[in-house]
Amino acid sequence: MIQMIIDFAFKIIVVVAVFHLSKTLGGVTSIVDGNPLDTIKHELDNLTFIDQRLSVVYPLIQKFKNRIISDPLNITKSWVGSDICSYTGFYCDNPPDNLTAITLASIDFNGFQLTAPTLDGFLDQLPDLALFHANSNFFSGTISSNIAKLPYLYELDLSNNLFSGPFPSSILGMNTLSFLDIRFNLFTGSIPPQLFTKDLDILFVNNNNFIQKLTEILGSSHIFYLTLANNKFYGPIPGSIAKYFSGLSEVLLLNNMLSGCLPYELGFLTETVVFDAGYNLLTGPMPFSLGCLKKAEVVNFAGNLLYGGVPEVVCAMANLANLSLSDNYFVQVGPICRGLIKKGVLDVRNNCIRGQPEQRSAVECMAFFSKRKYCSYKQTYHLPCLSPGFSDSPMGLVVLLAEVVVKEVELQSRF
Numbered sequence: 001m002i003q004m005i006i007d008f009a010f011k012i013i014v015v016v017a018v019f020h021l022s023k024t025l026g027g028v029t030s031i032v033d034g035n036p037l038d039t040i041k042h043e044l045d046n047l048t049f050i051d052q053r054l055s056v057v058y059p060l061i062q063k064f065k066n067r068i069i070s071d072p073l074n075i076t077k078s079w080v081g082s083d084i085c086s087y088t089g090f091y092c093d094n095p096p097d098n099l100t101a102i103t104l105a106s107i108d109f110n111g112f113q114l115t116a117p118t119l120d121g122f123l124d125q126l127p128d129l130a131l132f133h134a135n136s137n138f139f140s141g142t143i144s145s146n147i148a149k150l151p152y153l154y155e156l157d158l159s160n161n162l163f164s165g166p167f168p169s170s171i172l173g174m175n176t177l178s179f180l181d182i183r184f185n186l187f188t189g190s191i192p193p194q195l196f197t198k199d200l201d202i203l204f205v206n207n208n209n210f211i212q213k214l215t216e217i218l219g220s221s222h223i224f225y226l227t228l229a230n231n232k233f234y235g236p237i238p239g240s241i242a243k244y245f246s247g248l249s250e251v252l253l254l255n256n257m258l259s260g261c262l263p264y265e266l267g268f269l270t271e272t273v274v275f276d277a278g279y280n281l282l283t284g285p286m287p288f289s290l291g292c293l294k295k296a297e298v299v300n301f302a303g304n305l306l307y308g309g310v311p312e313v314v315c316a317m318a319n320l321a322n323l324s325l326s327d328n329y330f331v332q333v334g335p336i337c338r339g340l341i342k343k344g345v346l347d348v349r350n351n352c353i354r355g356q357p358e359q360r361s362a363v364e365c366m367a368f369f370s371k372r373k374y375c376s377y378k379q380t381y382h383l384p385c386l387s388p389g390f391s392d393s394p395m396g397l398v399v400l401l402a403e404v405v406v407k408e409v410e411l412q413s414r415f
């Protein structure tokens with residue numbers, strides 16, 4: 001009981017302290033003395049606005065300003081008077097429905113470090129807003145379903161805040177949205193598959209706590225830029241991957257919980273410059289088809305459970321600048337790959353490759369290879385593209401294939 005009273009008293013002290021802090025920081029209109037809404041209404045009577053649309057948003061801004069509990073950069077100091085278009089972070093323009101009117105068209109709070117418990121009653125009430133960027137603040141709470149009623153909003157950036165709870169499904173109702181960035185928040189649960197059928201060009205959902213099967217979120221998406229890294233997506237990479245990521249120059253799947261064998265169809269990601277599936281639970285041999293990623297510069301499979309030989313055709317890719325295969329169970333590299341190791345392009349540390357430095361111990365390799373492998377080699381050596389020196393001489397492939405098989409038989413008998 002006494003503990004409860006102490007806790008309660010402590011909470012009151014914190015609340016009062018926060019209010020005083022907010023009064024000293026950024027000249028926030030007083031919350032404790034009198035009713036702030038009355039104050040705002042009173043101010044409104046004495047102000048003249050260049051457009052009636054601005055007088056509508058004025059009280060919303062002031063109400064939001066009252067909710068800000070920390071403003072270390074003194075941003076809100078400029079949020080006074082009728083000239084909303086000159087407030088720091090606020091930008092005016094002509095609305096699409098009336099090109100002679102002036103309205104609040106975009107908000108850019110990027111890096112302002114503002115703390116507020118919610119954006120409800122603010123963001124979702126600004127009728128002409130086209131862009132809302134609020135990267136790197138301390139906004140939290142949930143996103144109001146009213147956001148779907150904003151007719152012009154097409155860019156929404158809430159990245160690097162403290163939003164939590166399930167994916168804000170109200171976003172699904174926004175028909176104009178083309179850019180959605182909710183990276184670096186604390187969202188959990190799953191992403192509704194409908195999101196991927198929307199007309200989004202860019203979608204960043206990385207660095208949240210989404211837990212979901214990868215195959216569930218790959219709908220009929222034609223998103224131009226999609227990042228899924230650093231969540232808890234699980235399950236295999238589907239063979240249909242190229243259909244979903246075909247236009248993407250960066251496929252970022254790193255730091256999830258993806259498992260299963262690598263699909264042959266990865267070789268159809270012909271536009272991919274960066275393919276990063278590092279630190280998952282992917283297994284199986286590396287398909288030769290990866291050698292068809294003609295634009296690939298960075299390929300990362302480090303920290304998985306891949307085994308077999310590193311295909312020479314992959315090491316032979318013309319634009320390759322960084323191939324990370326460390327922390328797997330590869331057993332062999334050919335001459336082209338060895339050349340890349342020398343140049344510092346290919347990293348094979350902590351594998352099971354005899355003759356290479358910094359490999360796993362024989363015991364570790366033995367333990368891995370003694371477990372049953374279920375990935376089929378059926379399409380591993382199939383090359384769906386022309387690759388100079390490889391498709392020209394299928395014998396080269398056959399020889400390499402034989403080498404790898406011999407090597408693995410050798411290894412398995414060795415362990």
Ligand SMILES: *[C@@H]1O[C@H](CO)[C@@H](O)[C@H](O)[C@H]1NC(C)=O
Binds near residue numbers: 276298302323324344
């Ligand atoms: C290559 O990529 C890996 C993983 O993406 C990264 O950790 C490493 O620093 C890169 N190496 C070079 C030399 O750029």
